Amino acid sequence: MDLKLDDLDWEEVRSINCYALFMGYLSMAIRGMGYLVLTWSTVVLLGGFVSVLENKDFWCLTIITLVQTAGVFDVSLKEKMRYIGTSRYGLQSAIYAMLIWKNTNGDGKNANGDGPSVPRLVVVLIVWLVHLLVVAVILLPLSVLYLCGLLFTTGISVWRLIQRDYGRKAEDGYANLQPALNVLYSLALFQGSLFCYRLFSSFAREGLASEVAEKYKMNGRAHKSVKKYLRETMIGCEKDPSFVKGRNLVTYAVGMMKSESSKSFLSGARILDALLEHPLPLEEQHALIAELVGSASSTHVLEKLLQALDSRSPHDEKMRGVAANIVAHLAGKIRLKRFPRGIQCIGSLLEISQGQAEDGDECAPSADYDYKKLMEKGLVILDGLAADEHNCRVLGNAEGLLAKVVAPVSSDLLHLIDHDAWSIVVAASLQVMCRLVAAPGETGAKLRSQISSNKEAINSMEGILKCDECDEKLQVLTIKILTQLPMDVDVCPTAVNTESRGNFVKILPDIFTCDSKDSSIRKLAGEALVMLSLNQSNAAIILKANDNVVQDLTKILLDAEADSTHRINAAETLEHLYVHYKENDDHHKKKLKEAMEGMMRKVLPKILSFGSKNNTTPTEKGTEKDVGPLLGTGDVEAQDGDAPQDDGRDNNTSACPHNDDKHVGRKLHAALLSLATAIFDKLTSQNHDLAQLVNTISPGDYPTSFAIKLNVMVKANSDPTVSCLRIMKNTSRMVVLMMKHNGNYLKQHLVSFHDLIDSLSTACKKMACLEGSMIFYSSNRGAMKPGRTLASLVKEAEELLGQKEPKRL
Secondary structure, eight states, X not given: OOOOTGGGGSHHIIIIIHHHHHHHXXXXXXXXXXXXXXXXXXXXXXXXXXXXXXHHHHHHHHHHHHHHHTTTXXXXXXXXXXXXXXXXXXXXXXXHHHHTSXXXXXXXXXXXXXXXXXXXXXXXXXXXHHHHHHIIIIIHHHHHHHHHHHHHHHHHHHHHHHHOOOSOOGGGTOTTHHHHHHHHHHHHHHHHHHHHHHHHHHTHHHHHHHHHHHHTTOOTHHHHHHXXXXXXXXXXXXXXXXXXXXXXXXXXHHHHHTSSOHHHHHHHHHHHHHHHTOSSXXXXXXXXXXXXHHSGGGHHHHHHHHHHHSTTSSSOHHHHHHHHHHHHHHGGGOOGGGOTTHHHHHHGGGOOOHHHHSOSTTSOHHHHHHHHHHHHHHHHHXXXXXXXXXXXXXXXXXXTHHHHHHHHHHTTHHHHTOHHHHHHHHHHHHXXXXXXXXXXXXXXXXXXXXXXXXXXXXXXHHHHHHOSSSOHHHHHHHHHHHHHSOOOTTTOTTSOOHHHHHHHHHHHHHHHTOTTSOHHHHHHHHHHHHHHTTSHHHHHHHHTSOTTHHHHHHHHHHOTTSOHHHHHHHHHHHHHHHHHOOOOOHHHHHHHHHHHHHHHHHHHHHHHHTTSGGGEEEOTTSOEEEOOOTTOHHHHHTTOTTSOOOXXXXXXXXXXXXXXXXXXXXXHHHHHHHHHHHHHHHHHTTOOOHHHHHHHHSTTOXXXXXXXXXXXXXXXXXXXXXXXXXXXXXXXXXXHHHHTOOOGGGGGGHHHHHHHHHHHHHHHHHHHHHHHHHHHHHHHTTOOOOXXXXXXXXXXXXXXXHHHSOOOO
């Protein structure tokens, strides 16, 4: 047998399988000794010394031989005789059919309407007594001999080995008789000892099965299934020890579920459900369940599980819950196109029957719990299915399904009934909605349109954001959903109405800037602000949400101790507000402009220092100037140029803390530089002299020193990562803006700018593959292509630089 070492971590493998294997080897030893005893008694003794044996030894040998011949040593005989008691009903039926049923009308009466005659009843009684006599005199002793024969042979062997009065002496010419009998009785005694040891060990079966069932938190029928698993494993090992190879409760349960018997299917489903619900599950078990049930060979099993979910199935709510729990764990592997009726069966879990909805005795507390549990499981299944794009298309086309999914939210159960009673179901509903609104292509657009047109659901989600009692998880999911819904009526006729849109957008700044809120919901609110502020009308709503929006966002951005993710979101939101706010409102526009220009002077010197040693930057005169720890402690550590590179994915986290610091620092640096570039873009239209412009955004610097700082920053952030690519693009944009400037000062200091563009060109070559992959990925996802590539920006900067250089005669 080949047991994998990893499998021994499984309770049933370590306990039941190993126990069954041990018992199997004992049975093989008993059976082997039985062959030796049978051969020795028949060939050596009865064949060679039968005429000279004493009566006692002759009958002892006869009994031992009969016991071995009868197959008592075949321990599986006990299993074959388990149903011998039930066979008595067959005996009764045979007697009744032969002696009473014959010549009657089928009701025990003859043609005249009378019952069976007295002679016939006497015959029946006699036959019955004869059968009882046969059972008592022949069958019962034989059964006892078959089951306990080895105990008899063991007792006989002990008795004869103690007395040893075999009769014939060696001097009579039978020198080998006594050794032959000693060998026989010794073999029989050894076989009996093994049998007794096995019999004693079998008493551990009940406790062993109970221990495994307790470890897996199995009770009731699932516990009985564990006992059956142990019994069948022992029987298999007694025939072939390799039977346990690859055998465990998962394979056993799946095998039962493949059976055509509904009883076996239910037993197997209960085992899988218990394994999936185990408090400390083994990942290997879950993976094996997903592999076996989700495989092509088990399509029939999965189909039966889906059918068990249907409210019209013969199964009760508890069994539907068991099936739902299994399907919920396998949802990611299910392809709905293979199961045409699967979506209807799953959708039925979200339905409430009239008996459950009405008030009265029909809706017991246990049923109330069951149907809410079924709704939750149904939503969890849909969430797992919606993770696949093809399944999402099927879900979107299923008639009436979306209404069932949204119902817990649109009915506003949290605020009309109770938060504690319905919070889990509403959270599951929001999770599915979150999956659906994020679907790509036409399916996602259709689903977003349908949800946005549901005014009750929109109002309920707004209430969740405003409610202090609502769980933060509910608010997080709500923000994710509302952020994805269409906000522009001109683009989508069913878009969220202006009032609802305004209410939602106004809530976000308060959530994001509130220090008492959980960091996760603040992060999500910040991400929503970044996305929504790209729209001109939304930018106006955000800016006018309250008089302190810009101040609060600026405070988060400049706080070196604040969470880096919050600072990144604040920087990107401010950039979008600064670019997209177009209203002729002197108050807000002036306030935003002053805040941005003031921030430019604080932020830009720190940005330019990112990547330089000791956080210092060389000036035009060769001196060094301290710029201060604006980027935070983690970012200061990240400025070491010898630190490991990040992996190029903005949402990735590394196992190396130092690498994480550099990764987050670069993301923040990229966001700050993008903000600075947007401000720089507007300032170029107001300052006609480059020296004046540089002095405005970085007091005390000159164009040459400014270009040197940019060059140092470019060289320190030229790794082929997403954050570095963003840094290079914004630096290139800034260079292009300076090259387009009409100031004559630039022509006198072209060397520094020439070196800067050379550095950008080198970085562009390193990042060409990365940027190409990003464009290709965006194209596959249907996203908008980036407006400008790094290569095009660098090329434009080179062309503008050539125009500034003096022409050679």
